[in-house]
Amino acid sequence: MTTFQMTVSPDFPPNRIAGWYIFNTWLQKATGLNIHLELYTDFEGQRQAVEEDRVDIIYANPYDAAMLIREKGFEALARPKGKVDEAVVVTRADAPYNAVDDLKPGLRLAATNDPAVYLLGMMMLEPAELDAENLQIQQVESYPIAAKLLLQGEADLAFFLKEAFDKLSSLTREQLKVLVESQIGDLFHTFLVGPRLAEHKETLREALLHMHETPKGKDALESLGFEGWENVSPAEADFMINLIEALK
Amino acid sequence: MEDMRPEDIVGEYREYTLTYYDGTSRKVLVTDIETPYPDGKLIVSTTDTEGVITHANQAFVDMSGYTREELIGQPHYILRHPDMPKAAFRDMWETIQAGKTWRGYVKNLRKDGGYYLVYATVMPNFDKQGNIVGYTSVRRKPSRRKMEEALALYAKMLAEEKAQEGRA
Numbered sequence: 001m002t003t004f005q006m007t008v009s010p011d012f013p014p015n016r017i018a019g020w021y022i023f024n025t026w027l028q029k030a031t032g033l034n035i036h037l038e039l040y041t042d043f044e045g046q047r048q049a050v051e052e053d054r055v056d057i058i059y060a061n062p063y064d065a066a067m068l069i070r071e072k073g074f075e076a077l078a079r080p081k082g083k084v085d086e087a088v089v090v091t092r093a094d095a096p097y098n099a100v101d102d103l104k105p106g107l108r109l110a111a112t113n114d115p116a117v118y119l120l121g122m123m124m125l126e127p128a129e130l131d132a133e134n135l136q137i138q139q140v141e142s143y144p145i146a147a148k149l150l151l152q153g154e155a156d157l158a159f160f161l162k163e164a165f166d167k168l169s170s171l172t173r174e175q176l177k178v179l180v181e182s183q184i185g186d187l188f189h190t191f192l193v194g195p196r197l198a199e200h201k202e203t204l205r206e207a208l209l210h211m212h213e214t215p216k217g218k219d220a221l222e223s224l225g226f227e228g229w230e231n232v233s234p235a236e237a238d239f240m241i242n243l244i245e246a247l248k
Numbered sequence: 249m250e251d252m253r254p255e256d257i258v259g260e261y262r263e264y265t266l267t268y269y270d271g272t273s274r275k276v277l278v279t280d281i282e283t284p285y286p287d288g289k290l291i292v293s294t295t296d297t298e299g300v301i302t303h304a305n306q307a308f309v310d311m312s313g314y315t316r317e318e319l320i321g322q323p324h325y326i327l328r329h330p331d332m333p334k335a336a337f338r339d340m341w342e343t344i345q346a347g348k349t350w351r352g353y354v355k356n357l358r359k360d361g362g363y364y365l366v367y368a369t370v371m372p373n374f375d376k377q378g379n380i381v382g383y384t385s386v387r388r389k390p391s392r393r394k395m396e397e398a399l400a401l402y403a404k405m406l407a408e409e410k411a412q413e414g415r416a
Binding site for chain 2: 128
């Protein structure tokens with residue numbers, strides 16, 4: 001029996017690792033498919049796996065979803081109900097800036113390698129004519145590290161996935177301030193399947209859309225912090241891809 | 249398209265008649281009141297191949313002052329401001345009809361006669377056979393300095409267009 005490979009965008013919070021394994025166990029039972037879950041700690045590792053066609057199922061951020069659909073023939077089946085991806089640009093609470101227009105070239109920016117958050121963050125700095133050329137960009141491994149650099153005065157600005165920023169401790173958040181927050185509402189993580197799973201895609205979609213209806217499905221959703229899944233049509237996916245393309 | 253109505257306008261206004269590429273014209277009423285572009289938002293719309301609006305997000309509704317029902321089904325030039333030269337839009341149409349992405353600074357007209365300033369990206373949407381089936385336009389907050397440079401250029405272009413029309 002074929003074993004399909006599943007992975008998850010490396011921007012998931014570390015406390016959800018177990019949740020993804022629970023999800024995979026549930027998904028295999030619900031669909032009768034053999035699925036191996038491989039979690040990558042960074043985007044590079046995951047990108048290489050995609051390049052080498054070692055990924056069949058992926059829970060991807062909007063940027064990677066756009067690439068997977070356009071270049072690798074993936075199809076978006078579902079998205080977590082009610083969840084959208086937004087980004088925030090953050091500085092220290094006592095920093096001398098209160099708006100994007102106060103920012104000047106030369107500032108030190110801490111950013112993770114999450115491509116969707118980076119794109120949104122840069123879009124929000126554009127009105128102040130800031131870009132990769134005139135900022136000192138420090139790539140960091142995680143959002144808590146970005147927060148630490150801000151608090152230690154080693155970075156002036158940082159980009160966060162809004163959800164990740166909201167999950168920082170209240171003590172940390174009190175020492176930081178949000179300069180600007182994206183309010184797009186049309187970008188979201190999606191559950192995608194690759195061409196090798198074409199004949200099983202409706203089985204997978206149905207399983208996801210009804211997941212919240214059984215106690216075991218509900219438990220697995222809770223371990224991911226999701227309420228349920230909702231359908232993504234090809235038109236919705238296209239719309240999201242166009243947004244990402246426009247922001248590049 | 250219907251003329252703009254004085255009862256929709258906020259503040260003192262000037263009157264212009266705009267003639268669009270399809271030969272239709274419309275009376276527009278214009279004030280000098282700017283609605284500042286909100287941080288972090290994107291205005292998104294889609295049109296069919298003729299430029300008729302098929303989708304408008306909430307930011308588009310909020311910034312244009314029209315309801316979604318008033319926007320859907322109208323040509324995108326419902327937002328055309330008389331300070332914008334025709335050549336800017338000609339360049340945009342030539343670019344997107346050739347299957348490429350157009351980016352530029354645009355002054356848009358609101359329903360209440362005021363205006364808002366954007367940095368726009370307009371791109372064609374393709375079907376699986378590679379045919380253009382419509383366009384997506386995404387507008388974001390522009391840099392103030394680059395916007396002012398663009399407006400100065402547009403003022404020159406507009407003056408030239410008017411001089412040419414006068415000679416014709």
